[in-house]
Amino acid sequence: MDFFSNVWNVIGIFFWSFVFIAYLMMLFSIIGDLFRDHSLNGWYKAIWVIFLIFVPFLTALVYLIARGRGMAERSQAAAKQAQSAQNNYIREVAGQTPTDEIHKAKALLDSGAITQTEYDALKAKALTKTTA
Numbered sequence: 001m002d003f004f005s006n007v008w009n010v011i012g013i014f015f016w017s018f019v020f021i022a023y024l025m026m027l028f029s030i031i032g033d034l035f036r037d038h039s040l041n042g043w044y045k046a047i048w049v050i051f052l053i054f055v056p057f058l059t060a061l062v063y064l065i066a067r068g069r070g071m072a073e074r075s076q077a078a079a080k081q082a083q084s085a086q087n088n089y090i091r092e093v094a095g096q097t098p099t100d101e102i103h104k105a106k107a108l109l110d111s112g113a114i115t116q117t118e119y120d121a122l123k124a125k126a127l128t129k130t131t132a
Contacts, residue, residue: 023060027052030063033071036078098126 030052034045051059064071096104105122108114114122 023056026060026064027056029071030060033067033074036074037070101126 031049034040034048037045048059048063052063102123105114105119105126109116109119
């Protein structure tokens with residue numbers, strides 16, 4: 001009987017740990033959303049935070065019901081902005097595409113700056129970049 005008591009104690013610890021961590025995640029996402037929302041006055045933000053400290057579960061529930069849609073929209077906008085910034089960074093770091101390199105090499109060939117053999121070598125090098 002003592003073994004089953006210990007098993008249920010361990011299960012209870014896991015359950016309450018899960019509930020506590022889920023509560024912390026919800027709390028941090030609400031606080032993050034409060035500070036991400038530029039349309040909300042600073043005093044209203046302070047009132048929300050004070051209520052989150054003194055009446056946490058009720059305030060979190062009311063916040064999610066009252067401002068949940070806007071919270072999702074702000075989160076989506078932030079994700080799109082981060083994705084756009086990441087794409088711009090990748091484009092900036094990656095440099096030219098192989099198509100751009102081939103086009104420049106063709107322009108050099110047409111102007112007579114390089115020979116056909118050099119053009120073929122540059123084209124082959126650019127094409128190997130796409131397969132690598």
